[in-house]
Amino acid sequence: MTTTPDTWEPVEPTLSVRQVLALERVLAGEPEVVAGASQLDRAVRWVHVAEAADVGVMLSGGEMVLTTGVLLAGDEGAQADYIQSLHRAEAAAVVLGLGRAFPATPDVMRRAAERCGLPMVVLHRPFPFAELTEEVQARLVRRKFAAVSLSEAVRTALTGLITAGAPLQHLLDEVAQHSGCPVVVTNLAHRVLATAGERPAVDDVLRDWERIARQAGGSEGDGWIRAELAGRGERWGRITLCGYRGDTATGRLLADRAAEALVLHRMLGGTSAHTWEEQSAQGLxxxxxxxxxxxxxxxxxxxxxxxxxxxxxxxxxxxxxGETPQLDRVLRMLGLSGIVAELADGAVAVLLSLARDQDAPALTAHFVARLRTESGSSKAVVAAADACTGWDDVPAGLREAQHVADAVADSSAVLDLPAVVRLKDVHLRGLIRLLRDDPHVQSFAERELDGLLCATGDDLLAVLRTYLASGRNKSRTAQLHHVSRPALYRRLEAIQARLGVDLDDFEQAASVHIALLAHDAQQG
Structure with a gap:
């Protein structure tokens, strides 16, 4: 159960110097920016009223300092030192109220502020500093409280999902809904393991992911908020909020809560980053x-x-x-690029990506040979489609390889097939597998086999299947079904009577054989 709102609006950004100067109470003081105009987007962490010349030692960074300069009047050296002190303390800005101490902007302070890039603002009308301090600090407290509340709401929602046994994707969907931006989980090699968010926005991020990954250690000021995934002394991934629209501090809280939840999910579920890689490949x-x-x-x-x-x-x-970890290992051993994932029917799909000048058939055969060597068995059946030079042809190629693998699974002559089986190697059986869902083929199979499909309690369909698969070899069929030849003859006569065919006639036998292959393909 989640309490996430349907549409989440990120917490309003922390007040910047520019936003403070736009407040109604400040505008009443007729503020003028006299230095550092390019730095007005600095975040204001706090507002501090100070007249002491050595105010810098009392600051921790991000403060907007308000002063009348009463202790600086007449001492240009102290004025320059005052600005330098604020710069070293990483103050957000200095606001000087003009009046008795400074009837006009002190040129020494203005030049010093411009040199070090410190925003300096003068107020041309008397202004009660207490009112500005009260309003700005109340706003900052409200924002900080909202950020903490959001952080706790996310933690509660994610913990509830983990307790309920929700999959990784549900956790990421929750994070994306709270953050209002795409969420991406990567391994240490910057490969994407999972994503969440609105599909078009996610696709835009992934389309440029190579560049984004190269800049992964860059500034978070552009809304790219990152948190490391680590536990038990091991760092194994990263979660990124891509283009978060709120303030950086709130984004970090969200990313940290998400990272905590993902680490907990991994520990409780017994999963690993490799498992997430498998899930990502499987989805693709x-x-x-x-x-x-x-x-x-x-x-x-x-x-x-x-x-x-x-x-x-x-x-x-x-x-x-074949097994997914084994196939992954063989890819790494041969230095081949590709992705591996188990399909819904238990087969494992492999998509190799080769350079245009590489010999695709030779490398495929080498891959299969090494797979059989590593598994210590020749039972693994590898079906392949023709190499695709265009990405748009890959889905049809994968479906063809799947059809060939299914056809081989139905065949009783697997040992006679090549190491890499293609559509041409499974002949009629492969064609029937491709056409098995065609309504005309289904009707044909039912019509040809109707006399046997309606029967219950006997093995005539199995006898017919063996007889046709063995090339109508009566001795072999009798042996495989552990019956005498006279008993087999009686069963064949019953089959012919029920179907109304003569199995000694090649065309009729072929028609029944095709119908039986289609029936088995539809059932299996």
Whole structure:
């Protein structure tokens, strides 16, 4: 259960010098910026009224200092030292009220402030500093309280999701809703593991992710707020709020709360950064295979996941009796670029990304040979589609490889197939797999096998399947079904009677065989 509002507005940014000067009470004092005009967007952490010449030693940075300069009048050296002291203390600005001490702007202070880039403002009309201090500090306190409240709301919501056993994506969706911007989780190599936020905004971020990753250690002033993912002395990733519109301090609170939740989620769920990588690859390959999302829209995700996509040749593979970690290991051993993920039916998809001048068939064969060597078994079946030189052809290639793998799984002659099986190697069985969902093919299969499909309690369909698969070899069929030849003859006669066909006639036998292949493909 979450209490997140439907539309979250980020906390209003911390007051800047420019915003303070725009307050109604300040405008009544007729403020004039006489130095440091380019630095008016500095954040004001606090407002401090001080007349002491050595005020800098009492500051901690970010203060707007208000003064009448009564202790500085007539001493130009003290005036210059005063500005230098504020600069060293990293004050946000200095506001000088003109009056008895300084009827006009002191030129020494103005020049010193301009040299060190410190905003200096003079007030031409008498102004009660207490009113400005009260208003600004009340506003700052309200903002700080709002930021802390937001931080606690996020922590409560994320903790509730973790307690309920929610997946990683739900946590990131919650963070994105609170922050109002795309959220990206990466590993130490800056590869994207997961994202959240409005899809168009996320795609815009991922489209330029290579540049963004190179600048990962840059300033957070542009709304890119980052927090490290680490636990038990190990740093293993990073979460980034991309283009957060609120103030940096609030963004850091949000990012820190999110990082805490992700680390806790990983520890309690027994997952790892590698597991998140697998989930990311699985989501990408599943979307490619399904075709629900156009391939062009998935290109930013593939690039951000670390898959080379520019001027590449892609080889779609589907492996049966293979394991994802094992396939990942073989890719690394051979120095090949690619992504690996388990598909919904238990098969494992592999998408190789090769340079245009590399020999795709040879490298694919080498990959399969090493896979079998590493697994210590020749049982792994690797189905491949023809290499794709365009990204838009990858979804169809993956689906073709999946069809070939399914056809091989149905075949009783796997050992006679090459190491890398392609559509041409599965012949009629492969064609039937591709056409199995066609309504005409379904009607044909039901019509041809109707006499057997309606029967229950006997094994005539299994006998027919073996008889046709063995090339109508009666001796072999009898042996495989552990029956005598006379018993087999009686069953074949029953099959022919029910179907109304003569299995000794090649064309009729072929028609029944095709129908049986289609039926098995539809069922399996």
């Amino acid at each position: 390959l599943t979307d490619l295979v399904s075709g629900v999302v156009p391939a062009r829209q998935l290109l930013p995700r593939a690039r951000a996941a670390g898959l080379p996509v520019n001027r590449r040749t892609f080889v779609p593979l589907v492996v049966r009796d």
